[in-house]
Amino acid sequence: MSPKITTELLKRLRQVMKNPKYVQEPVQAYIVPSGDAHQSEYIAPCDCRRAFISGFSGSAGTAIVTEQHAAMWTDGRYFLQAAHQMDNNWTLMKMGLKDTPSQEDWLVSVLPEGSKVGVDPFIIPTDQWKRMSKALRSAGHDLVPVKENLIDAIWTDCPQRPCKPLITLDLSYTGVSWRDKIVALRSKMAERKVMWFVVTALDEVAWLFNLRGSDVEYNPVFFAYAVIGMNTIRLFIDGDRMMDPVVREHLQLDSTLEPEFKIQVMPYGSILSELQAIGAGLSPKEKVWLSDKASYALTEAIPKAYRYLTLYTPICIAKAVKNASETEGMRRAHIKDAVALCELFNWLEKEVPKGTVTEIIAANKAEEFRSQQKEFVELSFATISSTGPNGAIIHYKPVPETNRTLSVNEIYLLDSGAQYKDGTTDVTRTMHFGTPSAYEKECFTYVLKGHIAVSAAIFPNGTKGHLLDSFARSALWDCGLDYLHGTGHGVGSFLNVHEGPCGITYKTFADEPLEAGMIVSDEPGYYEDGSFGIRIENVVLVIPAETKYNFKNRGSLTFEPLTLVPIQTKMIDVNLLTEKEWNWVNEYHQKCREVIGAELERQGRHEALRWLLRETEPLVRVQ
């Protein structure tokens, strides 16, 4: 990797920062955040503005350019990468280190008195705007919205915003029609006494209308906004995709409908002016509901007194609780995914000893097997295919410079998943194709004990996921070990592989309580820098639990694994397992045999079936 030369780019950016064509008055600093206008985790190439101006392409980072300086804030995952990708014009601000100033403090230290700091109000979330604006104001500066994006102004070969065809999902996939979702949303709006709801997150638009797209890699979403009134529905979307007769039929665009279900299709770019018109016409008590992660531009369109901002939207919360059709779809997707992985691991077992399989080849082979399955759409994230020391890099993605050959001497970690039309998968297995050391087995077994502790946990209705995080760590903690990431995240249903509002993490996180129908990952790990990484990840469904008693009639919950891929028994030190854990493993493998075995049989994949049967032999206790 050689750094991107940014001298000329920065010169041009500093010019437009003073150019009245772009800014009402000159700005002394310009902030370039990572995100797009929808606060997406994964973004389209046209939204990679921070990477364009700096060369740094990691998933998290904020660039700030002043007349004299250019600085990049990013976290520990990316210190090395950012240092490699950026030239000497840039100062790397290592977040999390004690002496690294916050963006606000740094700005205050370098700016002349009474400076203006510009930012694209469409890119910055409202909560961040508020924090930054307050800090700057208290130091005598001003955060100002710059309507025209100054990176776009100098990005001459900026790629087009994607505008790919849509996929419609019928009731057999979604369980609920978009009409009924609108009805439910309006009832939530009535409860909170709001008249309008603005849908800004791409997965929320997709979920609400039972549509999917492919504008962003890995996430089956499309660029759109929606504004739902008590009697109106406006969908802001570009391109000729609304000409597709299947989409028109799905949205009933050409039918005679009650007016409150008639969808008005408007250009994507007209959201701001439409919201401003709504804002201008509000009468007292007519509130507008927005996420406090919505862009500041949209929030600002509504007069302060009329805004109703919440951390989670009613769509985010409804989307997280999967109905029976979605759950069945997720089950089917996970069965297909398991078939693909049985094929892959069987293949690896034969090929690895030959020394010809690299991390990239293995990742591609995984994709090949998945793509043979029905209704496969794409991967759900960049495959983490890592062996030996690369396994200890938690967010590793193999590239030619780091690509390592799998061998019988090293642990192999594969964290991968796919989008199928009926569901989204995300699974991690850690394998050894030779003979693992006692220490490797010991660590693997602690991780497995943590995985089981969460998966088999029984907890009262209303429990928040963050209260389960320590269960996953307890066995590691007992030996002085730990892992520095959360234990689980919400998973979408043929939607984003990471979604709110629930999760399992030790971090301060305002998660909503777990409830039956929610789907999360369970993925403890252990990483030893320079030698290996271990992670065991299943996607699990929250289900009601039968208990002996029922305190205050609250009812209890537990998890059912949707992922049904063998956990390599060769890596388990059986003597470290309790009887309960030992039973869990055997019952899990029995279920893999039954469910995935039947599907392998049906698909005529006999070699993979034999591999599955071998890998799911019951654990034997030697005592």
Added chain:
Amino acid sequence: MSPKITTELLKRLRQVMKNPKYVQEPVQAYIVPSGDAHQSEYIAPCDCRRAFISGFSGSAGTAIVTEQHAAMWTDGRYFLQAAHQMDNNWTLMKMGLKDTPSQEDWLVSVLPEGSKVGVDPFIIPTDQWKRMSKALRSAGHDLVPVKENLIDAIWTDCPQRPCKPLITLDLSYTGVSWRDKIVALRSKMAERKVMWFVVTALDEVAWLFNLRGSDVEYNPVFFAYAVIGMNTIRLFIDGDRMMDPVVREHLQLDSTLEPEFKIQVMPYGSILSELQAIGAGLSPKEKVWLSDKASYALTEAIPKAYRYLTLYTPICIAKAVKNASETEGMRRAHIKDAVALCELFNWLEKEVPKGTVTEIIAANKAEEFRSQQKEFVELSFATISSTGPNGAIIHYKPVPETNRTLSVNEIYLLDSGAQYKDGTTDVTRTMHFGTPSAYEKECFTYVLKGHIAVSAAIFPNGTKGHLLDSFARSALWDCGLDYLHGTGHGVGSFLNVHEGPCGITYKTFADEPLEAGMIVSDEPGYYEDGSFGIRIENVVLVIPAETKYNFKNRGSLTFEPLTLVPIQTKMIDVNLLTEKEWNWVNEYHQKCREVIGAELERQGRHEALRWLLRETEPLVRVQ
């Protein structure tokens, strides 16, 4: 209990709410919070203003009186008590129920437009003021500070503010001189670039100066404030207690000292004017550090730009980490406390079958045995002595109307503790003096498993206590049971039995990480309304843990029980214990035998010693 008749009182309060002698302009509502000017949990009789105006004497509740209404907000612990104690002038607002309005919403619903809502700015914490003020302002009303307390204005027989003699603690108790504490505080102030620190919590003043008092029942504190500058120390305290030569010597009031350690003693009531003088004289960059729980009156004395507010003060954090002298003192106090409880339980075992021991008699007997121990000062909280169904009332305190006789047919729960000059204790034991049912034993054993899970937990340095809360519940959750309180609280060293900034709870709580030297309680429970209550509580010390590995060199922590009182083995269903738990109980009892046995022997308490030896026989596994 007959309700307090408040008609006349409310009439007089409503008069002063309009009387220009007391208010600059009439207030349409007046808020009477629970607390004192120091946000103390336990308050002196002169500060029981809410109880005076309403009759409701519970520990938590806020009264609001308007021209037409009088309403009381309190939580589920007190619904019954409040309903009994208040007359028909009052509306009970049951907090936590779905339809109960918040104080702000209720005020907005009943007040005429543009109302003034009064509150004593010395009583309301700054963070609460901000929240309430913002909510009222957005509805067109104003929260206004009423300098003269309107309850005091009508409380003709209000008791005097206590002003009892002080106790000085030498280095053998405190480990650190007050001078060194001031030096450490000033270094924290320098780190944060603040010039002044205002000490408002009573236990923080007491800790800082190595003084104790008895102005408030159960808490060895005294009414005082302190303001620490980089070169000055001001102590605001009333009465002739500063005439005591022992106190003068301790504080070196008559010595020739470097000016920065010279304590200026000032009247308690002059804190506000002194702070205002400091506030008026500040130059840019001279910040003043206050807790955001400090009263609004004090915070308001400092111009906004100069305030530095934090949730926890540096004293709160330093006080939580006990040094070797404090830890040793706590150990000694717990040994004496265990001796008293061995005497008590031995006595109960003999007396209960006679049917003559009531909850109140048992509580008094516990106090009698404690008071025989050296350096006993007082109880550390009101003894919870409860049998049968009373045990299910978590904050029960026996009164003649509820007083129940202990019997061989019911479970007895005793949660009690004392202040000794060398430490503070808090211990709960649940006993059966006859034959417990299988179900009672089952529930007891789940609670014990939870207690052990926390007590024996090993966790990395830097872990926050709230991450351990679920360990205490896991065994109960597995059977569909739970308890509706937190698992542990910080414990002071001859100071308040509840102190921040650490704890073990599932509630949203911004706790500081646990570190070696912190002392918390470990007290899971199970309560069955109408039949029994179970709780097992030890006070435990955070200590470094030896582990097989040491991830990232972070080091690990665990707990050491300071409480050494037998856990009734008769109540344990041994077959529900794992081997690890079984060993824990036997080792714990072995330590009780050794440490408490030796002390009982030394004190010549042979009968209690025999009781201890009987109660600490090793558990036998029948399998």
